[in-house]
Amino acid sequence: MMVVDDHEVVRTGLRAILEPEDDIEVVAEAPSAVEAARQADAHQPNVVLMDVRMEGMNGIEACRIIKNSHPDMAVLMLTSFSEEEAVTSAIMAGASGFLLKNVGRAELLKAIRAVGAGQSLLDPAVTRSVIDRYAKLLESERDRAVDAISDREREVITLVAQGMTNRQIAEQLVISENTARNHVSRILEKLNLTRRSEAAVFAAQHGLLPEDG
Known part of the structure; x- marks a missing residue:
């Protein structure tokens, strides 16, 4: 040594x-x-x-x-x-x-x-x-990740969390399916996630889902 x-x-x-x-x-x-x-x-x-x-x-x-x-x-x-x-x-x-x-x-x-x-x-x-x-750093990273999501992406991640497919998201937001797919891809990239299910969990944990009622 x-x-x-x-x-x-x-x-x-x-x-x-x-x-x-x-x-x-x-x-x-x-x-x-x-x-x-x-x-x-x-x-x-x-x-x-x-x-x-x-x-x-x-x-x-x-x-x-x-x-x-x-x-x-x-x-x-x-x-x-x-x-x-x-x-x-x-x-x-x-x-x-x-x-x-x-x-x-x-x-x-x-x-x-x-x-x-x-x-x-x-x-x-x-x-x-x-x-x-590290807990403070993690919380700070989460806050920055949420801030990085645009208003449109917030709409998309909410629909992803509701289990909608890209086609259903496109119909709901009156956009093309390709545009919906691109939104989902950008969201996953910004949040450093790999699956739609992870995005759904993230949305629930960070208050991005609409309140019931």
Whole structure:
């Protein structure tokens, strides 16, 4: 594995924890994100233990570069703070795990072995904040998707949800069947859906159906 931190005392401390372990070998260390990318190419560690905040390029950018070149290389991020944005960015960059620096020795070793075995993990202290952030992002994406639908497309998705075929939609809206088909295709594309049944569920979940009565 490789240890990456811009503080020598931290790298030395981590080595002191890791090197006595029979199943863990530190093959490289790096004081910067740029050097980490180089060392990853040179030594091919199966696990990279990397600080998030470093001078110059940060650990998240380095993680993205390393994962682009070595998709199977596990990157375990370390930070001093439970930062929602940093956690989310690290996950999006391909990190396998995220730990706070105050983690205990046993927990650190367990995490390294877990990501080395292909598992993903988050420190319990940051899991809740990540879940909350993703929930907000998901809600925001849904709102944007609804806003992207035109008035005509709202009419069409309502009829799709009622089980109408393209021909029936065309007759209802006094348009050609081909135009109706194109509307349905655009709706599915905008909402990132693949089936009419999914569009019907989306319409019901987002208040696009007319109220009874």
